[in-house]
Amino acid sequence: MSQSVLPPEPETQSVADVADDTVEPVQTTSFDHRDEFEYRPMSLWASVTLFLGVCSLAGLVSLTGLMIGVATVLVGCFAVYRIRRAKGELSGIPLTVAGMVLAVGFTSVGATFQYQDYVNELPPGYKRVNFPKDISAKEFVLRRDGEQAYWSLHPEVEPLVDEKIFIKGYLWQSRVSERMSEFVLLKDNGKCCMGGDPKPFDMIEVHMKDGKTFDYTDGLVAISGVLRANMRPAPGEAIYTLEADNAGRAKTVF
Structure with a gap:
């Protein structure tokens, strides 16, 4: 006499059981701190100051180079003024300071060299x-x-x-x-x-x-x-x- 084997009935959950299951909420990214990564454009005057600071290297050998060095400092002061006036919307203070430091250094050394040349070029007795x-x-x-x-x-x-x-x-x-x-x-x-x-x-x-x-x-x-x-x-x-x-x-x- 043969005996049939029936597959087990699937377990069923009641509506109450399903409702009791914990549903994990979807985590959303908060944008409260987006200001920390906000891009601030570089001031054009900061780039100009750095460029002129490099060009002031010519002050080691020429009067024109000394004039470039002086102009760099003036442009740098104007750049700092514009950046601070922007109230955080512009960047470039470190770049501006670097250009001004180069200009002051090259101009100081160049002026010393040219002064020594001026003094020593005059022959004695003339x-x-x-x-x-x-x-x-x-x-x-x-x-x-x-x-x-x-x-x-x-x-x-x-x-x-x-x-x-x-x-x-x-x-x-x-x-x-x-x-x-x-x-x-x-x-x-x-x-x-x-x-x-x-x-x-x-x-x-x-x-x-x-x-x-x-x-x-x-x-x-x-x-x-x-x-x-x-x-x-x-x-x-x-x-x-x-x-x-x-x-x-x-x-x-x-």
């Missing part, structure tokens, strides 16, 4: 003369002797004649550019000669002594020698001449 201010700007003085009028040196220029001077200027380009024993020194880099020849008080004819020569350069040059003056020059001769002991590229622009 008087420093500023070509545009001490000679060119004085021009000539018209004097009268009875009914006769004549031109003479300015009273402030006369004491410089026959004295050892140290002067800076620019070379007037000539046909010869190498190993020049004679050349013309101008008060500036050609501006005095626009539209014609330079005026007599804007130029000095240089004669190198002891067989020395000098190669042409378009930069500022410094020359030491004895200044001569002749108010009645022959045709083609300059009124001012300089018997030069030495010539070279100027170390500073002062």
Whole structure:
């Protein structure tokens, strides 16, 4: 006699049992602290300050670099003002401070170097003369002797004649550019000669002594020698001449 085996009936839960089951609530992310991760744009002035601070490295070798350093500090102060005025909406204070520190450092060191060059470039026994201010700007003085009028040196220029001077200027380009024993020194880099020849008080004819020569350069040059003056020059001769002991590229622009 065979006996059938029926599968067990599935257990059933009552509605009350289902209701008693604990349902875990869905956890949601809170955005209460989103301000801690909020992005704040970088101030453009902060980036400019850092860029200028790097550029102020040029202050180690040039006057323009020193001016860039000063400008960097001013821009940096303005950047800090703008960032603080934004009341937390802009960032960039550390970047601004870094640029200002670079500028102050490079400018301080550069100013020291250039001051030392300025002091040491003057040969012993020579008087420093500023070509545009001490000679060119004085021009000539018209004097009268009875009914006769004549031109003479300015009273402030006369004491410089026959004295050892140290002067800076620019070379007037000539046909010869190498190993020049004679050349013309101008008060500036050609501006005095626009539209014609330079005026007599804007130029000095240089004669190198002891067989020395000098190669042409378009930069500022410094020359030491004895200044001569002749108010009645022959045709083609300059009124001012300089018997030069030495010539070279100027170390500073002062």
